[in-house]
Amino acid sequence: MSELWEGIAQAFWLVVTLDADLVEITLRSLRVTLTALVVASVIALPLAAILAVRRFRLRRATIAVLNALMGLPPVVVGLVVYVMLSRAGPFGVFGLLFTPTAMIIAQVIIIVPLIASIAHQSLRELWSDYHDLLISLHTSQTQRIKTLLWDGRRALLTAALAGFGRAIGEVGAIMVVGGNIDHHTRVLTTAIALETGKGEFALALGLGFVLIGLAVAVNLCIHWLGQTERTGRW
Amino acid sequence: MTLLPLIAKGATVRRRGKALIGPVDLQLDGQGITIVIGPNGAGKTSLLKMLHGIVRLNGGSVTWNCSVAEAQERQAFVFQQPVMMRRSVVDNVAYPLRLIGVPRGDARARALDWVTRIGLEAAADRSANVLSGGERQKLALARALIRKPEVLFLDEPCASLDGRATREIETLLTDAVAAGTRLVMSTHNLGQASRLATEIILVARGQIQEHQSAGDFFAGPNTDEGRAFLRGDIIE
Numbered sequence: 156m157s158e159l160w161e162g163i164a165q166a167f168w169l170v171v172t173l174d175a176d177l178v179e180i181t182l183r184s185l186r187v188t189l190t191a192l193v194v195a196s197v198i199a200l201p202l203a204a205i206l207a208v209r210r211f212r213l214r215r216a217t218i219a220v221l222n223a224l225m226g227l228p229p230v231v232v233g234l235v236v237y238v239m240l241s242r243a244g245p246f247g248v249f250g251l252l253f254t255p256t257a258m259i260i261a262q263v264i265i266i267v268p269l270i271a272s273i274a275h276q277s278l279r280e281l282w283s284d285y286h287d288l289l290i291s292l293h294t295s296q297t298q299r300i301k302t303l304l305w306d307g308r309r310a311l312l313t314a315a316l317a318g319f320g321r322a323i324g325e326v327g328a329i330m331v332v333g334g335n336i337d338h339h340t341r342v343l344t345t346a347i348a349l350e351t352g353k354g355e356f357a358l359a360l361g362l363g364f365v366l367i368g369l370a371v372a373v374n375l376c377i378h379w380l381g382q383t384e385r386t387g388r389w
Numbered sequence: 390m391t392l393l394p395l396i397a398k399g400a401t402v403r404r405r406g407k408a409l410i411g412p413v414d415l416q417l418d419g420q421g422i423t424i425v426i427g428p429n430g431a432g433k434t435s436l437l438k439m440l441h442g443i444v445r446l447n448g449g450s451v452t453w454n455c456s457v458a459e460a461q462e463r464q465a466f467v468f469q470q471p472v473m474m475r476r477s478v479v480d481n482v483a484y485p486l487r488l489i490g491v492p493r494g495d496a497r498a499r500a501l502d503w504v505t506r507i508g509l510e511a512a513a514d515r516s517a518n519v520l521s522g523g524e525r526q527k528l529a530l531a532r533a534l535i536r537k538p539e540v541l542f543l544d545e546p547c548a549s550l551d552g553r554a555t556r557e558i559e560t561l562l563t564d565a566v567a568a569g570t571r572l573v574m575s576t577h578n579l580g581q582a583s584r585l586a587t588e589i590i591l592v593a594r595g596q597i598q599e600h601q602s603a604g605d606f607f608a609g610p611n612t613d614e615g616r617a618f619l620r621g622d623i624i625e
Contacts, residue, residue, distance in 0.1 A: 281475075288472035290443045292485055293461040306475040 162360020166368075169361055177362070181369060184342040187255050187329070188322045191262035195322075196315050199267045203274035203314075204300040207282040218275065224268035229261075233328030236261045240332065253334040258342070261328040266318035273317055277310035278303050316374055323370050343369070392453050392463050392539040393571060394418035395440060399449030402439050410435040410595045412449055417540075417573065421587030422566060424603070425575040428624055432595040433575040434469070437542045440573065441466050462489075465538040469545045471529035473517040479504050481517045482531045489536070503531040507561065523554025530561050534570070541565065543574040547581060559585060579619070583607055591615050593624055 169177045206218055238244050240252040240260075251257045281303055289299050304311065326344035333340035335349060343366045350359035394416050401411030410432035417423060417440075425433045438444045440451060441464060453460035465485075474481050483500035487493070504513050507527040512520065517528060526546055533541055543562075547555040562585065566572060576582055582589065586603035591614060598614040599606065610616050617624045 285472060285474065287443070287468055288474070291441065291466040291468075292488060294488060298488055302474075 158356045161357035165357050165361035166364035180341050180346050187258050191259045191322050192319050195263045195266045199270035200274055203271045203278050204303045206275050207278040208299045221268050221272050225272050229265055230327035232264050233261050233331030236332045257332040258329040261332045262322045266322050270314045270318040273314035274311050278307050281307045390455055397451045400451050401448035402435055402444050403447040408595050422572040422585045423588050424582040424586035425590045427592035431592045433592050434544050437544050441542045464540040465533035467529050467533045467543040467546050471525045477514045478509055478517050479513040485536050503535050507531050523550050540571045545575050
């Protein structure tokens with residue numbers, strides 16, 4: 156129990172003194188996760204809209220696969236990305252292994268199915284509401300997809316936040332492909348794993364509280380920016 | 390070139406092997422309001438959707454006096470349960486204009502004009518989902534009329550509305566007819582049919598039983614179904 160209080164005190168102290176290492180790994184965590192989130196959203200949201208609007212032969216199978224991939228084990232993703240990016244792998248020539256870019260790639264692979272599945276659930280309901288109207292207005296597929304993405308933006312924000320939550324807390328895959336290299340690929344989660352391994356529980360807890368605070372702050376910020384709790388006005 | 394006449398020849402829509410409507414042989418032209426009447430499940434909605442082209446034909450044809458693409462651009466449909474998009478009132482009305490590439494500012498100005506005409510200017514920037522049933526139907530009507538369609542299909546637009554809202558909708562409809570829009574509208578309300586109709590189509594059991602001028606229909610229908618409907622008897 157005393158370690159918990161020490162952790163809280165250490166987290167407070169690290170934040171108040173703006174510890175240089177903490178600031179560095181926090182900013183790196185944010186940069187990696189937010190970049191992965193943007194890339195994943197650019198892929199997942201249109202995919203979700205296409206799955207809601209278009210009818211094609213493998214549509215049901217695609218949705219089932221996406222749902223199944225929500226539970227993708229991060230360590231396995233890390234391993235596959237490692238193999239692909241290692242010197243002997245097909246993308247080894249780019250020299251991306253043990254870089255923040257490799258960490259972003261792994262996070263994108265992990266959160267695309269999650270964002271796409273949650274977004275698809277929302278857009279499918281929206282499409283059932285809009286179907287008759289958009290058909291009667293003789294809209295093109297592109298117009299339908301754009302309309303769903305715009306009108307469903309608040310629900311899509313929730314999907315993106317779920318992806319952010321998964322990515323910011325991810326440790327297995329980014330440890331494998333990033334290597335937890337100091338001043339290069341170390342982020343909050345891998346630093347916590349490292350400090351725990353060294354027996355520095357108070358510091359690990361301190362970093363953990365900073366991570367929780369960061370996740371909550373970003374969520375609140377996005378909620379506020381997206382005005383998701385306002386009703387009556389658009 | 391005008392959109393009409395609309396000609397249906399043996400047009401049929403089936404679902405799971407059962408004919409919802411048809412075969413229908415019908416010609417619509419001229420001006421005014423065609424009212425489609427008939428009991429529940431008779432096929433009124435299916436007839437309107439079939440003529441509008443939003444359900445696939447299983448037989449026969451529906452043709453306009455122009456290409457299909459052009460016909461689609463020059464007609465509109467108002468549903469019994471109006472679809473409110475998750476947008477403001479004015480953005481709902483502007484939506485059909487944005488689809489055809491009207492710049493945002495122009496579309497908003499024209500939509501605001503319509504919002505004012507339907508008496509919703511105070512709610513212009515509020516969510517359309519907070520509107521009452523009558524306001525929703527007026528919004529749906531404004532959204533349908535903003536592109537000045539030559540033909541407007543309406544599926545029981547005044548169902549479950551009170552007298553005042555019904556009167557407002559009817560005023561908008563007669564204004565639209567005066568502006569040159571041809572209306573094809575279904576209703577259960579014989580009083581409304583007698584107030585608005587220039588011609589009547591009676592539908593029962595998925596078939597058109599009668600199609601004649603409103604004056605002739607109300608003076609004396611040609612069929613047993615028509616006479617029974619006017620008497621208020623239950624027909625199936």
